[in-house]
Amino acid sequence: MKLLRKLFGAKNKPEPIKAAPIVVAEVKPPKPVITLDAVEQTNDEQELLKLASDGATSPLRQAAAEKIHSRELLEQLAKTAKTKDKNVFKLVKSKLDAFKAEDAKLAELEANALRICEKMERHIHQEADALFKAKLTALQTEWSALSQISATSIARYKAALTACEDKIAARAQAIADEEEKITLDEQALQLAQEAYQNLKAMAKDIYHAAHIDDIINANYEVKIQELGNAVRLAANRQLPMDNLIKAFEQRKQQTLNLIDQIKTSGTAQQIAELLQQTEDSNAVNNAQQKLQQFIKSAKELGEEIPESLQEAKAKLNAIWAERHQAEQAAKNALREFSELARKGLWAAEQGFVRKARAIQKELNEKREQLTGAAQELPKSIQAKLEDFEAQLVKLGDWHEFAVTPKKEALISQMQALATSTIDPEVLATKVHELQDSWKEVSKGAQQQDDDLWQQFQQASAVAYAPCKEFFEAQSAAREANLNKRRELVAQLTAYLNGYDFANAVWKEVEQTLKTARAEWQTYWPVPRKAGNELQKEFETLMEQLFGKITSEYENNKAAKQQLIEQAQALLDSSDIRAATDRVKQLQAQWKTIGKSWHKEDQQLWQEFRKHCDAIFARRNEVFEAAKAARETVIQEAEGLLAQLNEFAQRSVDELKAAKAEIEAVQAAFSALELPKEAAKSLQQKLSASLAAIANKRDSARVQAEEQSWHDLFNALDALRHYELAVIANKPAETLAAQKAALEELIANTPRWPSGCFSSLQQRLAKADSITAADQIANTEALRTLAIRAEIITDQESPASDKQARMVYQVQQMQQGFGQRDTHFEPLLIEWISLAGVDTAEYTSLLQRFNACRIQGVAK
Numbered sequence: 001m002k003l004l005r006k007l008f009g010a011k012n013k014p015e016p017i018k019a020a021p022i023v024v025a026e027v028k029p030p031k032p033v034i035t036l037d038a039v040e041q042t043n044d045e046q047e048l049l050k051l052a053s054d055g056a057t058s059p060l061r062q063a064a065a066e067k068i069h070s071r072e073l074l075e076q077l078a079k080t081a082k083t084k085d086k087n088v089f090k091l092v093k094s095k096l097d098a099f100k101a102e103d104a105k106l107a108e109l110e111a112n113a114l115r116i117c118e119k120m121e122r123h124i125h126q127e128a129d130a131l132f133k134a135k136l137t138a139l140q141t142e143w144s145a146l147s148q149i150s151a152t153s154i155a156r157y158k159a160a161l162t163a164c165e166d167k168i169a170a171r172a173q174a175i176a177d178e179e180e181k182i183t184l185d186e187q188a189l190q191l192a193q194e195a196y197q198n199l200k201a202m203a204k205d206i207y208h209a210a211h212i213d214d215i216i217n218a219n220y221e222v223k224i225q226e227l228g229n230a231v232r233l234a235a236n237r238q239l240p241m242d243n244l245i246k247a248f249e250q251r252k253q254q255t256l257n258l259i260d261q262i263k264t265s266g267t268a269q270q271i272a273e274l275l276q277q278t279e280d281s282n283a284v285n286n287a288q289q290k291l292q293q294f295i296k297s298a299k300e301l302g303e304e305i306p307e308s309l310q311e312a313k314a315k316l317n318a319i320w321a322e323r324h325q326a327e328q329a330a331k332n333a334l335r336e337f338s339e340l341a342r343k344g345l346w347a348a349e350q351g352f353v354r355k356a357r358a359i360q361k362e363l364n365e366k367r368e369q370l371t372g373a374a375q376e377l378p379k380s381i382q383a384k385l386e387d388f389e390a391q392l393v394k395l396g397d398w399h400e401f402a403v404t405p406k407k408e409a410l411i412s413q414m415q416a417l418a419t420s421t422i423d424p425e426v427l428a429t430k431v432h433e434l435q436d437s438w439k440e441v442s443k444g445a446q447q448q449d450d451d452l453w454q455q456f457q458q459a460s461a462v463a464y465a466p467c468k469e470f471f472e473a474q475s476a477a478r479e480a481n482l483n484k485r486r487e488l489v490a491q492l493t494a495y496l497n498g499y500d501f502a503n504a505v506w507k508e509v510e511q512t513l514k515t516a517r518a519e520w521q522t523y524w525p526v527p528r529k530a531g532n533e534l535q536k537e538f539e540t541l542m543e544q545l546f547g548k549i550t551s552e553y554e555n556n557k558a559a560k561q562q563l564i565e566q567a568q569a570l571l572d573s574s575d576i577r578a579a580t581d582r583v584k585q586l587q588a589q590w591k592t593i594g595k596s597w598h599k600e601d602q603q604l605w606q607e608f609r610k611h612c613d614a615i616f617a618r619r620n621e622v623f624e625a626a627k628a629a630r631e632t633v634i635q636e637a638e639g640l641l642a643q644l645n646e647f648a649q650r651s652v653d654e655l656k657a658a659k660a661e662i663e664a665v666q667a668a669f670s671a672l673e674l675p676k677e678a679a680k681s682l683q684q685k686l687s688a689s690l691a692a693i694a695n696k697r698d699s700a701r702v703q704a705e706e707q708s709w710h711d712l713f714n715a716l717d718a719l720r721h722y723e724l725a726v727i728a729n730k731p732a733e734t735l736a737a738q739k740a741a742l743e744e745l746i747a748n749t750p751r752w753p754s755g756c757f758s759s760l761q762q763r764l765a766k767a768d769s770i771t772a773a774d775q776i777a778n779t780e781a782l783r784t785l786a787i788r789a790e791i792i793t794d795q796e797s798p799a800s801d802k803q804a805r806m807v808y809q810v811q812q813m814q815q816g817f818g819q820r821d822t823h824f825e826p827l828l829i830e831w832i833s834l835a836g837v838d839t840a841e842y843t844s845l846l847q848r849f850n851a852c853r854i855q856g857v858a859k
Contacts, residue, residue: 039063049073050823052088053080061088068092071099109146113153116143120160128171136164144677154681185239192234192241195227196248202227203255206262220259224252265290337366338381345388360389407452410438414459424470431464474525481523485534488523492516492541496548506552506594513545557596560604563589567611571618580619583612630675637682640669644689652700655693662693708751709853712760713846715749716832718742719763723770723836739767755825759832767835775836782834784808786845789827789852798848824853 039051039060051064065081065088068074074092081088120139126132143157206220231248235241265271271290344359363385367377377385414434420427438456495512520538525531563586573579590608595601643665647658655662666686674682722738730738746760787805790797797805831849 039067043067045070045073049077052077053084054823058085058087061085062091065091069095071096074099106148109148110150110153113143113146113149113157116146117153117156117160120157120164124160124163124167128167132164132171133168136161136168147680148684149681188234189239189241189244192231192244192248195230195234196244196251199224199227199248199251199255203251203258206255206258221256224255228252261290261293265293333366333369334378334381337363337377338384340366341381341384341388345384348388356388363388404452407438407456410434411452411456411459414456414463417463418459420463424467428464428467428471431460431467435460475527478525478527478531482526482530482534484523485520485526485531485538488516488520489534489538489541492538492545496541496544501548504548504552506549509545509549509552513542513549516545517542552594553596556594557600557604559593560590560596560601560608563593564604564608564611567608567615570615571611576615576619576622579615583615587612630678633672633675634678634682637669637672637674637678640665640672641682641685641689644686644693648689648692648696652697655697666690704751705753708753711749711751712753712756712832713850715742715746715760717842718745719760719767720835720837720839720842723767724839726768726770727772727775727836753828755829756832759829763833763835770836775838778834779837779841782831782837782842782845785827785830785834786848786852789824789849792824792827793852793855795852795855828853 039048040063042048045068048064048068052061052068055061055064061081062085065077068077074095078089078092078096081092116139120136123132123135123139126135140161149157202220202223228248231245235245340359340363344356344363347356347359367385414431417427417430417434422430499509501509526534567583567586570579570583573582586608596604644662647655647662647665650658669686719742722735722742725735725738742764746764752760783801783804787797787801787808789795791805791809827849837845
């Protein structure tokens with residue numbers, strides 16, 4: 001009673017148990033014992049779920065739970081195991097936690113994928129410059145590190161990637177068009193330059209030709225016209241060829257002029273021969289004109305003068321030199337006579353009697369020479385000579401009266417300089433000029449004028465005093481500048497001897513060179529002799545310092561040339577990845593090398609960059625080829641997946657027939673080396689395709705299994721009708737016909753539920769000996785079996801059987817929990833063995849039992 005109260009509650013007191021008729025049930029075989037080995041051998045997760053929930057021992061339940069991997073089944077098991085088995089619950093919870101962690105990881109991956117998609121979409125609107133592709137590659141690399149991305153994000157990423165690649169392709173096409181234009185422009189420019197060079201060569205041939213007739217001249221003119229057409233075609237491309245076209249047109253006109261000249265005067269060699277054969281003045285003049293024209297043409301054409309023309313020119317120069325020498329001698333004699341007459345006139349006008357008379361004597365001697373050569377004096381010189389002689393006559397009369405006033409005027413001018421504020425250097429010059437004038441005035445004078453001389457000397461001393469102070473100050477400044485230059489030389493010497501040029505900061509060294517030069521220029525003026533000697537010493541030091549810089553520049557130049565050679569050698573490397581890494585190292589080394597000469601440095605950099613760009617271009621080609629190969633593999637994998645998807649649409653019989661084909665497709669897919677970025681997605685698609693095929697097979701298997709149960713219950717119903725006929729003692733003929741039909745039905749049934757056929761055969765073997773007593777016992781056993789099925793599946797029993805259900809449960813509690821039903825399969829075997837139940841009872845009980853069976857299978 002206490003046990004019943006605990007089971008049903010204190011309020012619901014059980015009614016006294018009425019005596020029920022004792023039914024002697026047949027002895028049932030013991031239930032099969034499920035072991036750990038059986039768990040290891042099964043892979044049916046539904047079966048494993050039952051074992052994990054209702055297994056007899058905890059190790060058995062744990063072993064079954066360990067083999068369950070379906071998340072849905074694990075969640076079901078967690079609900080049932082939470083209160084039944086803590087060890088199983090912990091095991092299941094750890095597996096579910098792994099699923100949750102995977103969900104969190106997938107959510108994080110999806111967030112990263114969305115962030116990359118947003119970056120890609122913003123990147124579309126950037127300018128497709130040199131960094132555009134590098135940034136896109138970085139985003140692609142970042143994307144390739146992701147996995148298990150949703151189809152929406154993948155589609156969004158591919159759309160953005162396609163837009164970026166289209167932009168790169170458009171930019172590449174623009175660059176290709178520009179490169180094509182540059183190539184055509186270079187060809188046009190080369191054509192124009194070749195035309196110009198051909199014209200120059202033609203002009204040289206024409207100039208050096210010994211004989212040219214009209215036909216040859218006409219051919220030359222045609223060729224010149226053709227070359228001009230080539231230059232005009234090149235000029236139509238709007239290239240910066242103004243200087244070249246101008247030079248071509250100039251050379252063209254010069255060449256045409258040369259041809260016209262040859263038509264009129266003959267070749268240069270013919271003119272030279274003519275000059276060698278004649279000395280006639282007119283012929284020489286005519287040859288000279290032609291010769292000069294050819295020499296002018298040679299200068300215009302930039303050609304060397306032929307030897308024959310040089311000889312003719314030399315002879316012509318000798319003829320004209322001889323004539324010019326005679327004419328020049330006569331001109332020089334007249335010029336000297338005229339200059340001497342001018343000096344005599346000036347001396348006479350200035351009162352220099354002695355000098356004037358000496359000049360008169362010299363003029364008379366030269367005049368005899370000129371008139372002796374039957375040469376008359378020009379009228380201008382004759383007039384100048386007459387003026388000199390007239391002035392000389394007057395000089396003797398008033399010379400003495402003119403000197404004293406001039407000296408007094410010089411004294412006044414010198415005294416005026418004493419109060420002048422002009423620059424000391426200009427003042428000194430004026431003092432010296434007045435002193436020179438005093439000397440000139442005093443020449444030829446008979447009186448000494450000591451008093452005037454003393455006045456002039458005193459005034460000179462007073463006027464020169466400021467100049468003396470200025471020149472003394474200037475001398476002191478020169479000495480100071482000289483001392484500063486000496487200090488600068490000493491500093492440079494110490495700098496050169498003490499500076500660590502092995503670890504020099506060359507920018508500072510260059511600045512030192514510039515600063516020293518600029519500072520040297522500021523220390524000026526200096527004494528000439530001492531300054532020149534110090535200047536040599538300074539220049540020697542500057543050359544040494546400049547030599548240090550030059551040596552560094554040359555070392556840097558040599559180092560950069562070595563890097564260029566290494567970069568050029570990498571162009572032939574077969575390992576483009578290693579070559580790219582190496583060229584990046586070379587670029588880093590380039591940055592550590594100092595500068596060289598500016599122009600050469602720029603040229604070296606352009607050459608180095610050209611090799612680097614070529615290597616990077618090869619790397620891009622390799623990357624593109626690898627990408628194309630990956631795309632090919634992906635397309636092949638997609639094709640195999642499409643075949644598997646097509647198999648999933650076929651019937652079950654067709655799937656069975658195509659098993660070898662499906663395995664071949666799966667093997668071909670496994671043999672592919674899938675790209676890392678697409679491997680996970682393709683593997684997921686493969687799993688989905690195989691799962692679809694497996695689901696189709698499983699669905700067919702479930703249908704076949706359900707059909708087998710349907711066939712089983714049909715056969716049991718037919719067998720039960722035969723048993724009722726036996727109990728009713730139907731005629732033998734009827735029984736025989738009915739049994740034959742039953743055996744045929746059993747024989748023609750293709751498939752039976754597992755373990756049921758033997759029980760069916762055993763029942764069929766006992767059918768002929770069944771009695772009415774068996775029918776009554778089996779009916780009660782069948783009802784009890786229905787109640788047991790409802791208990792195991794937690795279903796309510798009809799009100800009419802609630803009392804029987806309670807009695808059964810009490811009996812089970814009294815017998816102990818070890819005999820409790822835990823699986824449905826043994827009930828099915830027992831159901832098959834219970835024969836001869838009446839139709840009314842059987843139909844009702846079958847409906848209840850079958851509902852429990854279906855629910856039991858679902859669990």
